[in-house]
Amino acid sequence: xxxxxxxxxxxxxxxxxxxxxxxxxxxxxxxxxxxxxxxxxxxxxxxxxxxxxxxxxxxxxxxxxxxxxxxxxxxxxxxxxxxxxxxxxxxxxxxxxxxxxxxxxxxxxxx
Amino acid sequence: xxxxxxxxxxxxxxxxxxxxxxxxxxxxxxxxxxxxxxxxxxxxxxxxxxxxxxxxxxxxxxxxxxxxxxxxxxxxxxxxxxxxxxxxxxxxxxxxxxxxxxxxxxxxxxx
Numbered sequence: 001x002x003x004x005x006x007x008x009x010x011x012x013x014x015x016x017x018x019x020x021x022x023x024x025x026x027x028x029x030x031x032x033x034x035x036x037x038x039x040x041x042x043x044x045x046x047x048x049x050x051x052x053x054x055x056x057x058x059x060x061x062x063x064x065x066x067x068x069x070x071x072x073x074x075x076x077x078x079x080x081x082x083x084x085x086x087x088x089x090x091x092x093x094x095x096x097x098x099x100x101x102x103x104x105x106x107x108x109x110x111x
Numbered sequence: 112x113x114x115x116x117x118x119x120x121x122x123x124x125x126x127x128x129x130x131x132x133x134x135x136x137x138x139x140x141x142x143x144x145x146x147x148x149x150x151x152x153x154x155x156x157x158x159x160x161x162x163x164x165x166x167x168x169x170x171x172x173x174x175x176x177x178x179x180x181x182x183x184x185x186x187x188x189x190x191x192x193x194x195x196x197x198x199x200x201x202x203x204x205x206x207x208x209x210x211x212x213x214x215x216x217x218x219x220x221x222x
Contacts, residue, residue: 054138055150058138058142063195064188064197065197066138068187071181071184071210071214088221092220096213099210100217102213103206103207103211106205
């Protein structure tokens with residue numbers, strides 16, 4: 001349903017935004033160089049979309065449920081970092097993700 | 112930019128707590144108020160939080176700092192009860208605790 005998709009998308013877009021902004025900030029040169037990279041604007045765009053979804057969810061769900069839903073971003077960041085930065089997925093990270101998912105299920109179950 | 116040494120400075124910790132406050136604050140504005148100005152105000156608060164986070168990361172290790180932003184989830188439950196009559200249920204407390212534990216494990220995940 002719309003809500004579940006919005007929740008997943010919100011986290012995914014925020015994660016992608018972080019990646020883009022990290023890329024934008026990574027190059028050499030000062031603030032002017034950063035303003036020239038397309039990653040800055042791509043990242044900004046993703047953040048804006050994520051924020052709009054966040055807004056939508058706040059209209060549909062309680063505040064104390066929506067804010068913790070932002071923790072799903074960590075899941076997406078893990079997947080993106082593994083896929084694009086070859087960061088290893090350790091057992092501890094899996095445990096962390098499972099705890100987050102468990103926590104999200106509890107929090108949403110409180111609806 | 113490399114974090115300075117192994118000790119995470121107190122400034123960095125305070126900046127992360129500010130970041131958590133902004134995460135809650137931005138969404139708080141969006142929950143309470145409608146219209147374009149509210150959207151922009153919320154985005155501005157988010158922006159401040161993002162800046163605080165970037166400054167913090169330059170002053171300390173990720174494994175200590177990243178979990179700190181997750182206090183926003185606990186804060187959201189409290190604020191939800193205080194301002195939006197969203198009951199603090201056992202499920203919510205368990206959920207937020209699990210999420211925070213998960214974030215902690217993730218940040219220390221290089222096993």
